[in-house]
Amino acid sequence: MNDWGDDEPGIDAEPFDVDDEPASPRERREPGSIFGVxxxxxxxxxxxxxxxxxxxxxxxxxxxxxxxxxxxxxxxxxxxxxxxxxxxxxxxxxxxxxxxxxDDAPEPEETDPPLYYGSVDEFVREYLIGAYRRRIDGQQRVWAAAWWEYDEAVIRLDALWRAWEKLRQDPSTGMSVWWRDHADHHMGVLFSPDGPFAGVKETDENRNKKGEPLPYTAPPEGLFPDERETAA
The missing domain is CATH 1.20.5 (Single alpha-helices involved in coiled-coils or other helix-helix interfaces)
Structure with a gap:
């Protein structure tokens, strides 16, 4: 007790064990290097x-x-x-x-796919003469194996080829339109005895039998260059 008769407040302290020892410092080693670092x-x-x-x-x-x-x-x-x-x-x-x-951005240009046939000659040789099998007797129907010697025939066949290239891209009615509006019209004119082949010679090379392809003679080399090569 103090002089006034009151107990002095005690001091709170953590219990201390005389056997406790301070923590030892961390072990030190030279850093050195590893894997060359x-x-x-x-x-x-x-x-x-x-x-x-x-x-x-x-x-x-x-x-x-x-x-x-x-x-x-x-x-x-x-x-x-x-x-x-x-x-x-x-x-x-x-x-x-x-x-x-x-608003000013240009519309993307539509590009046509590459040509399937490179020239009108390839179109006639690979497609038309086999697809359009008609009996050529030199009387009711005429045809020239050397079709490329007749200007009107070349123009009409070239138009047929280019129309085919365009319409083949329409998988629904493209070919129907080509046959109805293009092939049947132009081929009817070409087959006519009064058409562009009216003066063709009545020789075996310009005739065929029923069910055979149309007569064909290859044009001079280079007359119809492959347009796929020039486009590339």
């Missing part, structure tokens, strides 16, 4: 980077706070209204430019 140098570099990162974080926080405060102090109500109007104007102009760029 200097552990001491690498660790020093990483510590430096970590220090820079930690300091940068603290500095960034201080700078951001200072800048935010400075901007807040500088932007009074009038300045903020002016800034808002300027930004809205710039945004409207930018949107208008983007929309104008979309």
């Amino acid at each position: 200097d552990l001491g140098e690498l660790t020093s570099d990483l510590v430096a980077v970590s220090f820079q990162k930690a300091i940068r974080k603290q500095v960034t926080a201080v700078v951001s706070q200072a800048v935010e405060q400075a901007v807040t102090d500088a932007l009074d109500e009038d300045v903020l209204d002016d800034l808002r109007i300027r930004v809205e104007t710039a945004a409207d102009d930018a949107v208008a430019q983007q929309l104008a760029a979309i």
Whole structure:
């Protein structure tokens, strides 16, 4: 008790065992190197980077706070209204430019697929004379094996070929349209005894038997170059 008769407050303390010993320091070893890497140098570099990162974080926080405060102090109500109007104007102009760029963008050009046949001669040789099998007797129907000697025939057959190349791209009615509107019309003119082959000689090379392909003689080399090669 003290002189006033009150007990003095005690001091709380953790129990201490006289046998407790202070923790021993961590074991130290020379860093050395492993797999050719200097552990001491690498660790020093990483510590430096970590220090820079930690300091940068603290500095960034201080700078951001200072800048935010400075901007807040500088932007009074009038300045903020002016800034808002300027930004809205710039945004409207930018949107208008983007929309104008979309409207002015050129339409993508449609490109036709490569030609299936490279020339009218290939079309006649590989397709037409076999597909259009008609009895050529030189009387009711005429045909010239050397069709390429007759200008009108070349023009009509070239038109047939190009129409076929275009209409073959329509898988539904393309071929029906080609036969009805192109092949039957032009071939009827070519077969006519009064057509472009009216003066053809009545020789065996210009005739065939029922069910055989139309007569054909190859044109001079180079007369009908392959247009697929020139396009490439």
